[in-house]
Amino acid sequence: MTKQINLTIDGINISVEEGKTILEAARSLNIHVPTLCYHEDLCVAGNCRVCVVEQENVKNLPASCATPATEGMVIHTNSMKVRLARKHIVELLLSEHNADCTKCYKNKNCELQTLASQMLTGDHMFLDLVPDKKYTIDRFNTAIIKDDSRCIRCQRCVRTCEELQSVSALGVAYRGDKMKISTFFENPLFEVVCTNCGQCVNRCPTGALIERNYIDQVWDAIYDPTKHVVVQTAPAVRIALGEALGMAPGKIVTGKMVAALRRLGFDSVLDTDFTADLTIIEEGHELLSRLKKALVDKDPKTALPMATSCSPGWIKFIEHTFPEYLPNLSTCKSPQQMFGALTKTFYALKRKLDPKNIVSVSIMPCTAKKFEANRPEMRSSGYKDVDYVLTTRELGIMIKQVGLEFEALPEEHFDSFMGTSTGAAVIFGSTGGVMEAALRTVYEVVTGREVPFDGLNITPVRGTEGEVREATILIEKVKPEWRFLEGVELKCAVANGLAHAKTVMQNVRDGKANYHFIEIMACPGGCLGGGGQPIPTNRDIRSKRKSAIYEEDMGMPIRKSHENPEITAIYKDFLEKPLGHKSHELLHTHYTPRKRY
Amino acid sequence: MSDAKLKRVDLIFGEYSNVKYKVLADTLIRSNEEILKDLLDSGLRGRGGAGFPTGMKWKFTAETPGNEKYVVCNADEGEPGTFKDKEILTRVPRKVFSGMAICGKVIGAKKGFLYLRGEYKFLLPDLLKELDQYHEFSKQLGHDFSIEIRLGSGAYICGEESALFESMEGDRGEPRNKPPYPTTSGYLGKPTVINNVETFVNVLMIMRLGPDQYKKLGTTDSRGSKVFSVSGDTPIPGIYELELGMPLERFVDEFGDGDTKAVQVGGASGFCVPRKKFKDTVIGFEGVPTGGSMMLFNSSRSMYNVLHNYLEFFEEESCGQCTPCRVGCQQLRKGIVAVKKGDKKSVYLDQLMKLSESMKITAKCGLGQSVANSFSSIVNNFKEEMIY
Numbered sequence: 009m010t011k012q013i014n015l016t017i018d019g020i021n022i023s024v025e026e027g028k029t030i031l032e033a034a035r036s037l038n039i040h041v042p043t044l045c046y047h048e049d050l051c052v053a054g055n056c057r058v059c060v061v062e063q064e065n066v067k068n069l070p071a072s073c074a075t076p077a078t079e080g081m082v083i084h085t086n087s088m089k090v091r092l093a094r095k096h097i098v099e100l101l102l103s104e105h106n107a108d109c110t111k112c113y114k115n116k117n118c119e120l121q122t123l124a125s126q127m128l129t130g131d132h133m134f135l136d137l138v139p140d141k142k143y144t145i146d147r148f149n150t151a152i153i154k155d156d157s158r159c160i161r162c163q164r165c166v167r168t169c170e171e172l173q174s175v176s177a178l179g180v181a182y183r184g185d186k187m188k189i190s191t192f193f194e195n196p197l198f199e200v201v202c203t204n205c206g207q208c209v210n211r212c213p214t215g216a217l218i219e220r221n222y223i224d225q226v227w228d229a230i231y232d233p234t235k236h237v238v239v240q241t242a243p244a245v246r247i248a249l250g251e252a253l254g255m256a257p258g259k260i261v262t263g264k265m266v267a268a269l270r271r272l273g274f275d276s277v278l279d280t281d282f283t284a285d286l287t288i289i290e291e292g293h294e295l296l297s298r299l300k301k302a303l304v305d306k307d308p309k310t311a312l313p314m315a316t317s318c319s320p321g322w323i324k325f326i327e328h329t330f331p332e333y334l335p336n337l338s339t340c341k342s343p344q345q346m347f348g349a350l351t352k353t354f355y356a357l358k359r360k361l362d363p364k365n366i367v368s369v370s371i372m373p374c375t376a377k378k379f380e381a382n383r384p385e386m387r388s389s390g391y392k393d394v395d396y397v398l399t400t401r402e403l404g405i406m407i408k409q410v411g412l413e414f415e416a417l418p419e420e421h422f423d424s425f426m427g428t429s430t431g432a433a434v435i436f437g438s439t440g441g442v443m444e445a446a447l448r449t450v451y452e453v454v455t456g457r458e459v460p461f462d463g464l465n466i467t468p469v470r471g472t473e474g475e476v477r478e479a480t481i482l483i484e485k486v487k488p489e490w491r492f493l494e495g496v497e498l499k500c501a502v503a504n505g506l507a508h509a510k511t512v513m514q515n516v517r518d519g520k521a522n523y524h525f526i527e528i529m530a531c532p533g534g535c536l537g538g539g540g541q542p543i544p545t546n547r548d549i550r551s552k553r554k555s556a557i558y559e560e561d562m563g564m565p566i567r568k569s570h571e572n573p574e575i576t577a578i579y580k581d582f583l584e585k586p587l588g589h590k591s592h593e594l595l596h597t598h599y600t601p602r603k604r605y
Numbered sequence: 606m607s608d609a610k611l612k613r614v615d616l617i618f619g620e621y622s623n624v625k626y627k628v629l630a631d632t633l634i635r636s637n638e639e640i641l642k643d644l645l646d647s648g649l650r651g652r653g654g655a656g657f658p659t660g661m662k663w664k665f666t667a668e669t670p671g672n673e674k675y676v677v678c679n680a681d682e683g684e685p686g687t688f689k690d691k692e693i694l695t696r697v698p699r700k701v702f703s704g705m706a707i708c709g710k711v712i713g714a715k716k717g718f719l720y721l722r723g724e725y726k727f728l729l730p731d732l733l734k735e736l737d738q739y740h741e742f743s744k745q746l747g748h749d750f751s752i753e754i755r756l757g758s759g760a761y762i763c764g765e766e767s768a769l770f771e772s773m774e775g776d777r778g779e780p781r782n783k784p785p786y787p788t789t790s791g792y793l794g795k796p797t798v799i800n801n802v803e804t805f806v807n808v809l810m811i812m813r814l815g816p817d818q819y820k821k822l823g824t825t826d827s828r829g830s831k832v833f834s835v836s837g838d839t840p841i842p843g844i845y846e847l848e849l850g851m852p853l854e855r856f857v858d859e860f861g862d863g864d865t866k867a868v869q870v871g872g873a874s875g876f877c878v879p880r881k882k883f884k885d886t887v888i889g890f891e892g893v894p895t896g897g898s899m900m901l902f903n904s905s906r907s908m909y910n911v912l913h914n915y916l917e918f919f920e921e922e923s924c925g926q927c928t929p930c931r932v933g934c935q936q937l938r939k940g941i942v943a944v945k946k947g948d949k950k951s952v953y954l955d956q957l958m959k960l961s962e963s964m965k966i967t968a969k970c971g972l973g974q975s976v977a978n979s980f981s982s983i984v985n986n987f988k989e990e991m992i993y
């Protein structure tokens with residue numbers, strides 16, 4: 009048992025495990041100490057100093073987030089001294105800050121603003137330093153905007169990018185009054201290694217790092233009578249959108265979301281889950297064909313392990329960091345882009361619409377998908393396949409803009425075509441989900457039997473945060489045409505968060521692992537923890553969203569992609585067969601090697 | 606003790622023993638307990654500014670379990686008006702290396718680093734020559750402790766011990782949270798003793814003289830001698846080794862130009878003592894402590910300019926990570942300008958005073974915590990100069 013430490017906070021005695029900080033001890037007493045640089049997912053920085061408390065018989069005020077509780081400590085979280093010091097700190101931050109909140113995207117969702125309003129800052133105590141600062145705004149990126157004039161230099165973004173993502177696109181530059189958060193050579197974000205994952209955006213307490221929003225463009229399309237506006241919603245949106253609208257984490261709001269989208273005026277409300285199922289069919293067959301090439305044709309050039317390609321942050325990461333492994337990526341587009349390409353071809357055909365009049369919008373838990381939609385290769389329909397990508401947060405804003413009482417909305421169903429999906433698609437939103445969905449299908453294709461796991465739940469591949477999950481699936485009693493797979497142990501790895509992706513790739517590169525199939529999601533926890541998800545997102549909230557996803561899967565009547573009737577139909581009517589000519593044209597893509605610097 | 610004269614001492618810069626590395630050789634055959642006892646008895650406190658008892662620091666580090674430990678000599682000397690470590694490293698580097706080697710023995714470290722201020726690169730050839738000799742001797746003596754020299758990056762903040770470790774590890778020189786302290790988690794997260802150049806020399810002198818002899822210098826709270834960098838309005842600027850615990854008045858008598866109105870003790874992060882307090886001020890840990898800088902100002906000086914220079918220095922040299930220091934320094938400097946210009950009323954100085962007090966108790970490291978020293982001592986004592 010770990011040692012217990014006894015201390016007193018605001019007159020209350022408490023005992024905590026050794027190593028816990030004063031902040032954690034206070035929280036366990038429901039005493040709220042304000043914080044800014046602290047974030048549950050990150051290592052402690054202790055630089056904003058807003059969390060200071062008073063410790064009896066100690067001259068200085070310790071930062072509660074960075075100071076371990078020690079035996080006999082007597083702490084006051086709200087003494088006169090503390091209050092003045094904290095007010096000074098917030099006033100200092102504001103004096104450096106371009107605090108025109110009504111022009112700010114984070115207005116009413118900003119930790120600095122909340123503190124300022126709690127402290128009744130009113131007339132500012134100190135001189136306004138902003139006019140002397142040469143703050144810059146980087147608006148050149150299609151996914152993320154960085155506005156230094158709203159930055160409080162808490163370095164959450166820097167820690168996120170380094171610790172969770174091992175990208176280190178952001179760093180601290182200069183000293184003293186010129187200290188700022190910067191990129192390599194202060195280049196704009198679109199010119200550096202940034203993957204657009206948006207994890208930094210999700211953790212930025214202010215409006216300094218925000219997604220580029222396309223809300224007005226989408227309204228314009230909706231109000232344009234000549235346009236048919238199609239919206240698709242990603243699997244991880246429905247388990248988090250509620251949070252953006254005041255609901256508790258972990259609520260599944262699929263039906264209400266569909267109802268809301270209809271009320272916003274979208275002409276057709278469809279489901280990215282449909283193309284998630286399609287991805288499984290294509291990617292599953294791609295895996296099988298690679299295995300055949302390797303095992304039967306003994307082609308040494310076969311790129312194995314095959315890696316999933318549905319996370320655009322991961323794609324950009326591998327393009328920069330392991331470009332020699334691009335052939336290992338599945339050529340499947342992400343479900344979003346498959347959906348876009350089909351919207352302006354198959355769907356247009358079915359609905360007898362001219363694709364030039366279709367505006368295709370997607371709602372994603374992700375900022376990297378904004379970048380992806382703007383890739384030059386994502387125009388296989390002859391048009392921009394996905395016109396606008398909105399994050400879960402942006403959809404939340406639109407729903408608030410029209411004053412919908414979200415929780416009171418009825419549960420409605422997706423439209424068709426491309427609105428039917430399975431449990432396999434739902435779990436795309438969680439780390440390990442693509443792997444599990446693919447295995448459900450591949451195993452059955454090869455053996456004619458369901459995967460040998462209780463209730464189809466392939467728990468060994470269900471990813472966990474903070475680690476690389478490895479699993480081996482034995483394939484046996486195969487159908488005659490798959491004889492070469494008899495007895496093969498399919499080696500799989502699942503990783504979430506780019507830091508772990510890097511570990512996997514290093515192991516592959518160094519020959520330390522010989523996987524067949526790896527699933528990688530750029531964001532911690534997978535899409536459910538995506539950079540476009542409601543703020544805050546942290547470990548606890550992610551685990552609630554994850555439970556919701558698997559609950560939704562269990563509740564679906566069909567839980568295997570290949571049993572989705574719309575999938576069967578689209579192959580019959582349009583695509584012909586997996587990996588066929590049409591598929592290659594519309595559903596597959598290629599990648600671009602990029603430099604690290 | 607007020608009758609004390611200014612006693613010049615020749616301990617730190619005194620000649621080497623006639624047999625090379627004799628004190629080191631003699632000390633290495635003693636037990637760690639004996640050495641620590643002597644150090645604790647001597648009352649030696651660190652010469653880098655904070656004045657932590659050196660014996661305690663070594664003892665804590667020795668007691669921390671672990672077979673990988675480090676000794677670091679802090680030669681980043683960046684405080685404006687301080688150049689005594691340069692002098693020590695120029696004149697008696699052998700004493701520094703010997704002190705480090707003793708530390709290595711006591712705490713069980715095999716590796717030491719001298720973190721040398723970038724601007725002192727020119728010392729490198731001579732230091733390396735001495736280091737070769739040291740390594741030869743330590744080999745002969747069978748003492749497994751090697752020393753490496755690392756050049757600093759040129760930032761003042763890298764003299765702060767935890768920022769120094771970050772810099773040595775190849776990261777940006779930003780101070781860390783404390784605790785943990787270097788005694789348990791220093792360079793590479795390993796138990797580390799970090800001491801100032803002069804501190805290591807003092808250790809050697811204690812080993813040579815014995816604590817009783819050493820203690821004859823200085824006062825109860827401030828044992829030994831100290832190397833001072835004397836600058837400003839003085840006819841005789843330079844490096845002087847003086848006994849600790851002297852009254853400032855005596856110091857001014859000797860170094861002043863007859864018109865001294867204030868002495869800044871301890872550089873930008875130290876205190877400004879006005880003429881009327883010379884008499885009652887003792888230089889030492891019981892009075893006004895100093896890392897070595899003594900700057901004299903005569904009546905022709907504008908204390909407003911003096912303060913403005915210090916604040917400008919802090920504004921630029923703050924690592925910038927923590928709010929109170931990064932923004933506080935800007936506010937203090939711009940604040941006194943605004944008052945001087947009449948853009949702010951003189952009562953704004955009181956507001957700034959409170960701010961500096963908050964900086965002192967909330968800043969993450971010694972830099973931000975010490976800005977209030979010069980700020981409040983100058984503003985309090987020379988208020989008219991701030992306003993008119």
Ligand SMILES: Cc1cc2nc3c(=O)[nH]c(=O)nc-3n(C[C@H](O)[C@H](O)[C@H](O)COP(=O)(O)O)c2cc1C
Nearest residue numbers: 651652653679681682764765766800801804971972
């Ligand atoms: C901003 C700042 C700069 C410092 N610069 C130095 C320095 O140049 N040399 C030094 O020995 N200590 C410096 N220190 C003090 C060190 O952090 C540390 O306390 C010292 O090296 C310990 O040695 P000592 O116990 O021998 O004094 C500095 C502290 C701060 C806060």
Ligand code: SF4
Nearest residue numbers: 109112115118214215
């Ligand atoms: S970042 Fe926050 S405080 Fe700053 S302008 Fe935006 S909402 Fe206001």
Ligand code: SF4
Nearest residue numbers: 159160162163165212
């Ligand atoms: S950009 Fe945001 S997260 Fe990064 S330091 Fe600035 S305020 Fe903090």
Ligand code: SF4
Nearest residue numbers: 169202203205206208
């Ligand atoms: S979007 Fe992702 S990769 Fe880009 S800076 Fe932010 S955390 Fe780093």
Ligand code: SF4
Nearest residue numbers: 924925927930970973
């Ligand atoms: S007090 Fe100043 S120098 Fe020290 S950590 Fe804070 S900003 Fe950096």
Ligand code: FES
Nearest residue numbers: 054056057059073
């Ligand atoms: S929250 Fe503790 S220092 Fe920032």
